[in-house]
Amino acid sequence: xxxxxxxxxxxxxxxxxxxxxxxxxxxxxxxxxxxxxxxxxxxxxxxxxxxxxxxxxxxxxxxxxxxxxxxxxxxxxxxxxxxxxxxxxxxxxxxxxxxxxxxxxxxxxxxxxxxxxxxxxxxxxxxxxxxxxxxxxxxxxxxxxxxxxxxxxxxxxxxxxxxxxxxxxxxxxxxxxxxxxxxxxxxxxxxxxxxxxxxxxxxxxxxxxxxxxxxxxxxxxxxxxxxxxxxxxxxxxxxxxxxxxxxxxxxxxxxxxxxxxxxxxx
Amino acid sequence: xxxxxxxxxxxxxxxxxxxxxxxxxxxxxxxxxxxxxxxxxxxxxxxxxxxxxxxxxxxxxxxxxxxxxxxxxxxxxxxxxxxxxxxxxxxxxxxxxxxxxxxxxxxxxxxxxxxxxxxxxxxxxxxxxxxxxxxxxxxxxxxxxxxxxxxxxxxxxxxxxxxxxxxxxxxxxxxxxxxxxxxxxxxxxxxxxxxxxxxxxxxxxxxxxxxxxxxxxxxxxxxxxxxxxxxxxxxxxxxxxxxxxxxxxxxxxxxxxxxxxxxx
Amino acid sequence: xxxxxxxxxxxxxxxxxxxxxxxxxxxxxxxxxxxxxxxxxxxxxxxxxxxxxxxxxxxxxxxxxxxxxxxxxxxxxxxxxxxxxxxxxxxxxxxxxxxxxxxxxxxxxxxxxxxxxxxxxxxxxxxxxxxxxxxxxxxxxxxxxxxxxxxxxxxxxxxxxxxxxxxxxxxxxxxxxxxxxxxxxxxxxxxxxxxxxxxxxxxxxxxxxxxxxxxxxxxxxxxxxxxxxxxxxxxxxxxxxxxxxxxxxxxxxxxxxxxxxxxxxxxxxxxxxxxxxxxx
Numbered sequence: 001x002x003x004x005x006x007x008x009x010x011x012x013x014x015x016x017x018x019x020x021x022x023x024x025x026x027x028x029x030x031x032x033x034x035x036x037x038x039x040x041x042x043x044x045x046x047x048x049x050x051x052x053x054x055x056x057x058x059x060x061x062x063x064x065x066x067x068x069x070x071x072x073x074x075x076x077x078x079x080x081x082x083x084x085x086x087x088x089x090x091x092x093x094x095x096x097x098x099x100x101x102x103x104x105x106x107x108x109x110x111x112x113x114x115x116x117x118x119x120x121x122x123x124x125x126x127x128x129x130x131x132x133x134x135x136x137x138x139x140x141x142x143x144x145x146x147x148x149x150x151x152x153x154x155x156x157x158x159x160x161x162x163x164x165x166x167x168x169x170x171x172x173x174x175x176x177x178x179x180x181x182x183x184x185x186x187x188x189x190x191x192x193x194x195x196x197x198x199x200x201x202x203x204x205x206x207x208x209x210x211x212x213x214x215x216x217x218x219x220x221x222x223x224x225x226x227x228x229x230x231x232x233x234x235x236x237x238x239x240x241x242x243x244x245x246x247x248x249x250x251x252x253x254x255x256x257x258x259x260x261x262x263x264x265x266x
Numbered sequence: 267x268x269x270x271x272x273x274x275x276x277x278x279x280x281x282x283x284x285x286x287x288x289x290x291x292x293x294x295x296x297x298x299x300x301x302x303x304x305x306x307x308x309x310x311x312x313x314x315x316x317x318x319x320x321x322x323x324x325x326x327x328x329x330x331x332x333x334x335x336x337x338x339x340x341x342x343x344x345x346x347x348x349x350x351x352x353x354x355x356x357x358x359x360x361x362x363x364x365x366x367x368x369x370x371x372x373x374x375x376x377x378x379x380x381x382x383x384x385x386x387x388x389x390x391x392x393x394x395x396x397x398x399x400x401x402x403x404x405x406x407x408x409x410x411x412x413x414x415x416x417x418x419x420x421x422x423x424x425x426x427x428x429x430x431x432x433x434x435x436x437x438x439x440x441x442x443x444x445x446x447x448x449x450x451x452x453x454x455x456x457x458x459x460x461x462x463x464x465x466x467x468x469x470x471x472x473x474x475x476x477x478x479x480x481x482x483x484x485x486x487x488x489x490x491x492x493x494x495x496x497x498x499x500x501x502x503x504x505x506x507x508x509x510x511x512x513x514x515x516x517x518x519x520x521x522x523x524x525x526x527x528x529x530x
Numbered sequence: 531x532x533x534x535x536x537x538x539x540x541x542x543x544x545x546x547x548x549x550x551x552x553x554x555x556x557x558x559x560x561x562x563x564x565x566x567x568x569x570x571x572x573x574x575x576x577x578x579x580x581x582x583x584x585x586x587x588x589x590x591x592x593x594x595x596x597x598x599x600x601x602x603x604x605x606x607x608x609x610x611x612x613x614x615x616x617x618x619x620x621x622x623x624x625x626x627x628x629x630x631x632x633x634x635x636x637x638x639x640x641x642x643x644x645x646x647x648x649x650x651x652x653x654x655x656x657x658x659x660x661x662x663x664x665x666x667x668x669x670x671x672x673x674x675x676x677x678x679x680x681x682x683x684x685x686x687x688x689x690x691x692x693x694x695x696x697x698x699x700x701x702x703x704x705x706x707x708x709x710x711x712x713x714x715x716x717x718x719x720x721x722x723x724x725x726x727x728x729x730x731x732x733x734x735x736x737x738x739x740x741x742x743x744x745x746x747x748x749x750x751x752x753x754x755x756x757x758x759x760x761x762x763x764x765x766x767x768x769x770x771x772x773x774x775x776x777x778x779x780x781x782x783x784x785x786x787x788x789x790x791x792x793x794x795x796x797x798x799x800x801x802x803x804x805x806x807x808x809x810x
Contacts, residue, residue: 131356132356133356133360161354161355162354164356165353165354165355165356165396165398168398169350169398214351217346217348217351217352218351218352218354220311220316220346221346221351221352221354222354222364223316223339224314224339224343224344224346224413225339225352225364225368225412225416226336226339226340226365226368226369226416227364227368228336228368231336231370233367233368233370234366234367234370234372235367235373236360236363236364236366236367236373236376237360238373
């Protein structure tokens with residue numbers, strides 16, 4: 001029985017967006033998120049929203065999966081919006097007993113909600129079209145200038161990709177150990193909080209011990225395959241900028257600029 | 267040639283290997299047998315320089331393992347029992363490439379070698395798959411590919427079939443046996459499945475870190491009482507063919523299964 | 531004792547990963563039997579035995595243990611797990627206690643034993659598995675040899691005194707000596723009346739230990755009967771993707787020459803009979 005674990009819901013749908021260089025994708029999404037806060041008009045947000053939706057279509061994802069990814073932030077959204085609506089000082093447009101709603105509050109609430117939604121959209125597009133490994137490579141490439149300060153960028157990236165590889169393995173192992181202990185009468189969801197915490201020892205300790213000995217064996221295997229920390233290595237996975245990447249950068253930048261300067265139509 | 271010369275190795279204050287001598291020539295298939303804890307795995311790690319002897323030396327093509335550096339790992343490839351403990355990459359292709367990255371092989375050459383190896387092992391269709399999705403036998407093939415791609419002259423195989431079912435076991439064994447013959451690779455084949463040792467050029471038996479027997483399979487296995495006392499099983503076919511010959515039921519004292527069944 | 535009626539299970543149903551693991555299997559295991567469930571890796575045999583103690587529930591069909599329906603809400607699964615002791619592959623990987631005693635006592639303790647009763651249960655199971663209890667009780671389970679760890683792990687299940695002992699590939703990873711010892715102890719358990727269910731792809735062991743064989747292929751039960759009938763049929767054995775034990779191949783050929791030769795379950799048995807029997 002395998003635990004279905006989707007890290008950022010990466011699904012290989014072979015879309016145009018999947019073919020982009022991860023460095024480009026990370027930088028663009030990062031900039032989009034930052035620029036979100038510079039856009040001041042509803043029209044601007046509308047343009048960005050249309051852009052986001054077209055990206056979803058391009059990525060061959062379904063809108064239902066996008067909305068599902070919004071669920072975790074819904075509460076945050078609601079909370080922030082309500083907070084802004086009721087507690088922002090300004091020109092009153094509605095009053096009933098102690099409840100005051102201002103125009104500014106309404107405006108801010110709408111802006112913040114739109115920003116949060118757009119943020120989720122863009123993040124979803126990034127994680128659904130970029131695998132864990134690509135993201136790691138992208139980040140490594142972007143932080144590699146830090147190597148000047150002796151930051152072990154390559155080793156960190158290797159650590160991250162190996163960890164990613166082992167996540168499903170650990171889940172399976174935990175499942176196995178849990179079943180083995182249950183076969184000995186262990187119960188994991190009964191009793192007081194203290195009892196429940198205690199009942200996790202027969203699960204966590206073997207898991208930890210196995211993980212440690214596995215790490216040991218893996219290190220030996222890596223060494224046997226010639227791995228030496230600090231020695232020069234070539235990189236098999238390549239990240240090459242293609243024409244598609246330049247097009248993507250161009251389009252994204254134009255959309256920014258447009259959204260930024262467009263006069264308020266609404 | 268890999269040469270163990272009066273090798274001693276200890277973990278802390280316990281001797282794991284004592285006064286061990288062995289040669290493995292290019293193209294030779296040497297089987298190493300012994301019960302758990304006899305020192306087999308230690309020998310494997312001494313052969314590729316992972317461990318260095320406390321006393322004595324291990325020579326690979328004339329150079330001591332304490333002198334050569336990482337090139338040794340390319341010359342002497344080591345494959346372990348559990349492929350899950352060896353995988354580094356998130357796809358088969360990436361994993362096989364790991365060794366080549368370590369050797370600083372350029373991408374073009376790496377791609378070529380990987381394609382060649384995956385064709386040889388018939389795992390081409392899995393290149394983009396995650397290793398954890400494969401069956402036991404296929405996983406082991408990927409692990410072997412990851413080592414073969416480094417073009418070793420010698421292979422140390424540490425119980426690589428122990429976790430497989432009988433059909434996969436035979437497939438993997440036949441593959442490495444034939445490959446070694448074809449490419450003139452010297453093999454140290456460590457196993458506790460005695461029948462696999464029947465085809466070896468030479469069988470070595472370890473007990474308590476010491477060599478207790480060495481010779482051609484027939485010579486070594488003939489000594490039933492010794493095998494029993496050191497916890498090594500005598501292959502069924504050998505035992506039966508021997509006993510039936512003694513009983514006069516068969517006319518020849520043969521070795522392996524197919525020949526024996528034909529005689530019957 | 532254990533009855534499965536038309537049991538089926540599909541993994542990840544409804545998704546694109548859907549895979550049928552068990553297809554409409556019915557069987558019954560009787561008290562005192564020694565049964566081997568054989569099949570390739572992936573045939574469903576390991577999944578099948580997880581129904582026996584309620585670890586997993588079938589999508590359709592029923593599972594009964596000692597007459598109780600495991601699907602019913604009234605059934606206490608914990609008591610089922612005492613009756614049907616399941617030993618997973620590489621059981622020593624579940625060790626977590628400081629002493630052998632604590633490790634072996636974990637099971638019976640969870641089942642409500644304490645004090646003298648608990649100690650007796652632990653002592654008994656340790657000696658059943660070939661240990662001198664006072665020698666090992668205070669040792670750390672992690673410091674033992676591979677074969678010893680395996681037997682301690684099995685002892686920790688036997689300590690609950692289950693009526694049925696189910697073992698998934700109990701000899702995997704053991705060397706020749708460790709394996710032989712374990713097989714002997716398991717055969718003893720069966721002689722004492724404990725029902726034994728052995729899940730394995732090792733035909734030689736299945737032949738040696740069990741009178742009855744259930745063969746699995748692609749989630750379906752393809753044979754259920756006498757082990758002699760199974761192992762002597764090349765069609766059946768090759769049909770599930772495994773190989774006929776060598777000793778059976780030899781036996782078949784020899785039987786033509788020595789019709790009185792009884793069915794032999796190991797090479798030693800064969801040779802012993804020949805020495806005692808028609809030696810020329």
